[in-house]
Amino acid sequence: MRILVTGGAGFIGSSLANSLSERGHEVTVIDNLFLGRKENIAKGVSFFPLSVTDRPKLHELFMKGGFDYVFHLAAISSAPMYVDGKAPDPADWTDVNVTGFTNILNASLASGVKKVIYASTSSVYSGNPLPYTEDQKIEPKTMYEVTLYVRELIADVFRRTHGMKLAGLRYFAVYGFNETHKGSYANLVSQFLWAMKKGQEPFIYGDGTQTRDFLFINDALEANILAMTTPMEGVFNVGTGTSYTLNELVALINETLGTDIQPLYKQNPLKNYVEHTLAGISKIKKFGFTPKVSLEQGIRLLLSEA
Ligand SMILES: NC(=O)c1ccc[n+]([C@@H]2O[C@H](COP(=O)([O-])OP(=O)(O)OC[C@H]3O[C@@H](n4cnc5c(N)ncnc54)[C@H](O)[C@@H]3O)[C@@H](O)[C@H]2O)c1
Structure with a gap:
């Protein structure tokens, strides 16, 4: 298959591009290196330094590329970037996360891409009861949450109007x-x-009792492969269905490293801080998704990399 990965110099995008290339696909990456690095991309993957906001160049690339599938990971990818100076202009968020996404859908439609698989975020659930499920009402609060949620609404317009698979x-x-x-x-x-x-x-x-549903990258990649190879359409939670407190995380790392390092607790300066997350994963499980790597195993795998 000919596959395009946007944001493919970033964390999830590069892992996905490299893994798809290893599986024998012909993979192209675009990324403007806003945060990602070219070094993340393996040999064998074609790289174009290009922004998803550059409509004419995108059009050209899609028409030449003949892509079967597109994975859209390009984004201003973290809520704190809005307040810490990395991406303080709200127009950049809508340009990249919303218009950039729409550009990718337009080019995909025009060039006959079979399906677009795009990143959204569990952050859209902030404030909802646990476990988070896809049928819950979404009330996004930050530029990050709003712009990623708007993508889901736009994706639905392309599905309804053009019959696109997303x-x-x-x-x-x-x-x-x-x-x-x-x-x-x-x-x-x-x-x-x-x-x-x-x-x-x-x-x-805070005190370390906040909880997170941590997912190892290989399981996230598996969700992407399933989205490509099964009739998955709509939005899906990609998590494990298990969460850990940050204190438990520190204890697990200590156990693995054979250390006894105590965390430094600080007063939380962040507004809209989410105390707990937990994924309801029954919707994606119907398509064969089973997270395989426990947090303990994930920590060991990361350590073996060094
Ligand atoms: N990592 C997570 O835990 C997580 C959780 C929820 C959602 N997500 C979403 O998944 C996606 C990928 O996240 P990630 O963790 O790999 O982040 P990342 O920042 O490592 O990757 C995003 C990539 O997009 C690139 N990019 C930014 N603006 C661009 C533009 N205008 N044109 C082209 N490329 C551009 C960046 O340079 C970066 O390489 C994002 O949409 C993020 O919001 C990630």
């Missing part, structure tokens, strides 16, 4: 390889591991 993946907290470029935006599993391997205390906002 699957949106509401990722929970994904961690894994190729995440170093994300720095302080990386998953807490990775950030804690990086600190604790150096003998440093990890920072925790």
